[in-house]
Amino acid sequence: MLIEPHGGKLVYQVAEPEKAAGLPRLEIKPTLGPDGAPIRNPYREVVSIAMGFFSPVDGFMTRNEVESVLRERRLLSGWLFPFPLVFDVDEEDLRRAGIKEKDAVALTLKGKPLALMQVEEIYKLGDRKELADAVFGTPEKNGEVVKRRFDEKHPGWLIYRSLKPVALAGKVWLLGQPKFREPYSRFWMPPAASRKYIEGKGWKIVVAHQTRNVPHIGHEMLMKRAMFVAGGERPGDAVLVNAIIGAKRPGDYVDEAILEGHEALNKAGYFHPDRHVVTMTLWDMRYGNPLESLLHGIIRQNMGATHHMFGRDHAATGDYYDPYATQYLWTRGLPSYGLNEPPHLTDKGLKIRPVNMGEFAYCPKCGEYTYLGMSYGGYKEVALCGHTPERISGSFLRGLIIEGLRPPKVVMRPEVYDIIVKWWRVYGYPFVTDKYLKIKEEQLEIEI
Amino acid sequence: MLIEPHGGKLVYQVAEPEKAAGLPRLEIKPTLGPDGAPIRNPYREVVSIAMGFFSPVDGFMTRNEVESVLRERRLLSGWLFPFPLVFDVDEEDLRRAGIKEKDAVALTLKGKPLALMQVEEIYKLGDRKELADAVFGTPEKNGEVVKRRFDEKHPGWLIYRSLKPVALAGKVWLLGQPKFREPYSRFWMPPAASRKYIEGKGWKIVVAHQTRNVPHIGHEMLMKRAMFVAGGERPGDAVLVNAIIGAKRPGDYVDEAILEGHEALNKAGYFHPDRHVVTMTLWDMRYGNPLESLLHGIIRQNMGATHHMFGRDHAATGDYYDPYATQYLWTRGLPSYGLNEPPHLTDKGLKIRPVNMGEFAYCPKCGEYTYLGMSYGGYKEVALCGHTPERISGSFLRGLIIEGLRPPKVVMRPEVYDIIVKWWRVYGYPFVTDKYLKIKEEQLEIEI
Structure with missing residues (x-):
């Protein structure tokens, strides 16, 4: 008997590539640090979510889900989960793509469709510095283990601090199996x-x-x-x-x-x-x-x-x-x-x-x-x-x-x-x- | 909290040396193998019993206790124990010392009193070869792990096979602390x-x-x-x-x-x-x-x-x-x-x-x-x-x-x-x- 997946059900979301035809397209863009260098690429989260690495999480989180995770490190379903998974975009990109809630969107990587997202919610992220502190904790609130205030030298804190201002929440499917180069x-x-x-x-x-x-x-x-x-x-x-x-x-x-x-x-x-x-x-x-x-x-x-x-x-x-x-x-x-x-x-x-x-x-x-x-x-x-x-x-x-x-x-x-x-x-x-x-x-x- | 001793109570039986005065004396003699070489010395069991190594066993075993151990590897009190502990003597030595049931006896080693025994029972040991087989098992009865019949080449089997014909059962006390040489x-x-x-x-x-x-x-x-x-x-x-x-x-x-x-x-x-x-x-x-x-x-x-x-x-x-x-x-x-x-x-x-x-x-x-x-x-x-x-x-x-x-x-x-x-x-x-x-x-x- 294999160990149960977290949350009891293994996520595995792969769709036919044809499903992306005719949908509004949105390029997955890296999160950039203060010096303009990429510090995170959300396509990795898209792939990992759809392939079940983060089961039972099956998509990017809604505002309520993010708040639940920050408050008690649990999903709305009650299962433990430590980090908010946020698909962040620039308002300009969103407007150009013409995406609104309930839309299906083709997420592209290097211009090619990689995944589908069924947009459940579009919401503004508040102060990203506060968000980053809430994710990692502070010496005041989490003194049992946090010894020093997180800052821009911390790559993880910097990721949350550098998120683009708007978040798309919703389930994601990969368009076919991802292909990797050797090795x-x-x-x-x-x-x-x-x-x-x-x-x-x-x-x-x-x-x-x-x-x-x-x-x-x-x-x-x-x-x-x-x-x-x-x-x-x-x-x-x-x-x-x-x-x-x-x-x-x-x-x-x-x-x-x-x-x-x-x-x-x-x-x-x-x-x-x-x-x-x-x-x-x-x-x-x-x-x-x-x-x-x-x-x-x-x-x-x-x-x-x-x-x-x-x-x-x-x-x-x-x-x-x-x-x-x-x-x-x-x-x-x-x-x-x-x-x-x-x-x-x-x-x-x-x-x-x-x-x-x-x-x-x-x-x-x-x-x-x-x-x-x-x-x-x-x-x-x-x-x-x-x-x-x-x-x-x-x-x-x-x-x-x-x-x-x-x-x-x-x-x-x-x-x-x-x-x-x-x-x-x-x-x-x-x-x-x-x-x-x-x-x-x-x-x-x-x-x- | 230390682990409990086996049987719940640690045996520790040490008496004043004066207690041995005037008691009948019996020298502890080694068990000899077929070639006359000592293969066991029961003084070691006397010391180990009295010092509690075999708790809850506090003396040499009666016939009933031996039978219980051979039948189900349990003492009469129900606690697990694997081997009969038998204090065996020659009839001649016993007669010479004039010991009978209920007597207290001074057990001597190299002529000096080592321990007291309160004799509870004196009984004859039956066929020692059968006893040795019963102790160790046989391929017929214990085929799950006994692969070959035990014989005189097996030092443990030989010990039981070579026991003297009479057994004294009863509690033993050391007369003071045993002293060891360096190292x-x-x-x-x-x-x-x-x-x-x-x-x-x-x-x-x-x-x-x-x-x-x-x-x-x-x-x-x-x-x-x-x-x-x-x-x-x-x-x-x-x-x-x-x-x-x-x-x-x-x-x-x-x-x-x-x-x-x-x-x-x-x-x-x-x-x-x-x-x-x-x-x-x-x-x-x-x-x-x-x-x-x-x-x-x-x-x-x-x-x-x-x-x-x-x-x-x-x-x-x-x-x-x-x-x-x-x-x-x-x-x-x-x-x-x-x-x-x-x-x-x-x-x-x-x-x-x-x-x-x-x-x-x-x-x-x-x-x-x-x-x-x-x-x-x-x-x-x-x-x-x-x-x-x-x-x-x-x-x-x-x-x-x-x-x-x-x-x-x-x-x-x-x-x-x-x-x-x-x-x-x-x-x-x-x-x-x-x-x-x-x-x-x-x-x-x-x-x-």
Whole structure:
């Protein structure tokens, strides 16, 4: 028996391409930051909604739904959901397209029809700065985990703060199956497909691993250990790696390297190929730490995972949140957000179960990766070994890579490094550059 | 809150030495095998009973109690217990001491009073071969896990087969605290003391590890991983290593090396010193695989452990049992022994919880210890990595040691090997010899 989708029903909305003929057309435009650079592209939300990643959400939210989500992190139907999903447009574009409530609209990407929207409501978004604060919380209102006021340096806050002034709400259908370029295409396994895959493999316990990085060995150890925690006496059947594909910033790993880097762990046998699968989800990370962990739980439950590994600083950037905000959420809830219990113990909550984990470090004296534990609230933990292990620092690793140095084997698998080098050759630099960002928005990922 | 002792009450029976004055005296004599060598010394059971390791058992068993244990592996009080505990004597010795039912007797060791026994019953033991078969089971009666008829090559079967013809039943008290020589004394932590120790450390989840070996790295990995399995999101607080000190055979590791070898893991920091403790229990192993695992569960629950790690071939020797007999017991019970449910899910069963684990092997390609899993019954498992890891063979390791070769670091910690060498120098050979056996029965372990 596969785990239930969130809300009990898997969304899967695909329509015949002919349905778009003769409809008013509206181009899906990226959200731009203050410097004019794209920071989010709503087509990713269109695809993810229609393919059921966010089930039971089946369209962009109405004003009432947005308010319900902000007030109690629940949809109007009562199911938990952390973020408002808003399809925002400029008034000028709307007027030009001549769209009004109850219309069906063809949403286009790069000029070609991608999806249908049945417009249920058109409403003005109020002060977007207030909206962004309401989404993420403030130190005054959410002091249990918000340590610093969110601002324009936070990519997720900036997305909400930069929304265009009008929102279209309504159900969306994709016009046929989305097509991806290589290497994305082989990692595209939306919920209906990943559930079928899990069923075919006979996996019962599947631990999801969130990624937006090329894996170093600390990540590998977390995944392997999480299989024991989830599986108990019998380690979990498999790890479902799910990479978030979305807006990038200069200095990030390129998406192709992230996906193929995780795949390399499988191809090179660091994971048994029958116990590991690498997939992707389109979403512009909001870096919402505990709230993002809730969304990740929903996405992976919809994909068929039974457990979700959450580490320290889950989906975080900067020091806005307590590093264990996600652990607080999944162990006792976050009442100031309206989350009075852990999401998997809440009525109309999630079914996926958390595996909260601390950090691994390489201990040269043990010659192995040792658990450093995590300490938060009244909860203090001691390392497993009595030495002083070397933390695996992502920044140190990036420094090595930029210098053209192959990281030590105890830090990164050589096969993973080779993938970085492969894409370095393609893009002329090991990390995301302005040039890559331009290519990405214009031609990567998806073809219509 | 510490875990309850088995049966709800911790036995602790220590009397003033003066109580022995003027009582009839009976020397505790070893059980001898067919070649005249000692194969068991009942003083170990006297000490262990009185110090509460076998709570709620507080003395040697009456005929009815023995029959109850053999019939349904329960004491007359209903609490699970796997083996008959019989104090056996020769008729001649009994006559000479002039002991009859209801007498108090001073039990002496090496001529000095060690314990008091309040004799409740004196009875003849029937056919000891039949008794031994009834203790361990037969392929006909217990075919679910007994694969081969037990015989004199099985040390535990031989113990019951070699019992003297008469049994004394009754409660036992130690005459003061038993005293141990170094290095035994610092590992002596009977249940009342180990419970106090665990409480003082504030440990909540304590995983017991059974040992009769100097630890190789496979054992270390099993212990470390079992902490994750027992602890779930938060690895267990500590490992309680408990070495069984009893009859040895030529070729075994010497007890001092076993204890100090485990201690070395802690001293050298492979375990954090605050999360690991090494202790010992006096008991002549019956090598009863699933039944022995039940006794081990009782011993360690009484000592305060909350979980017990059981590996493949737990407490086994030869190929009498299915290698996963212990896993069968702890996952579904062994009805042919009268154990209809797992011991921790049974009324008047144990409170300690099992952590059933397969094997770890060193994978040179992963550069780490990887789980090979276990497969039994309808239950098939795949290794965690996709390579061909090197199994850590105890026999290969002993071969290296006998050749005077330091085992590779990936197989045994150098500090542990140094302990083997230390005792090798003391006894002239790295393993138990006939000379050691003689020293052991005559002067090792305990002083009165």
